[in-house]
Amino acid sequence: MFVQLKTGYDTDRGPSWIGWVDFSKTWKTAYFRGRTLRRATGLGLSGANFYDVDTHEDFWISGPKRDRSDTRYGPEEPTMEDDAADAYRAFLQGAPLPGREDG
Template structure:
């Protein structure tokens, strides 16, 4: 996943996802600009409490798994190396 400099647009698996602030979407913080499909994108937390509901493990996409594991070991997130 890549984000624009403003973090208002995400690019994931060929989709362009726009931040859904002020749109009144229930249970979503991004939407696909082509299909209007809603998504919840969560930033990871090193204590693994990054699920939306309940104590279960988060779902991590296969193409993000290596980056997620590195983050859990202390590496910065891509694009967030400077904070």
């Protein structure tokens, strides 16, 4: 998944990552890098769709894009998590995302 920190940064300028995100059965809670992120209601000013339940920082989580246009104005490419690198490179080459092989 593509994950970007929104709090404390101008539009789409926060740090971002390509990595594994685990979701609850209802998809209302995400777990990423030791954080518990809860789905936000409404995007608000930051454009976030999740927030950290402990720090209240806002995050954007979405599937990665093959054309690498995950951020509109991002200053650099996302940091790739080591354990997701092989799957991400295969995705960029045209393979389906793990778990999405059937669509």
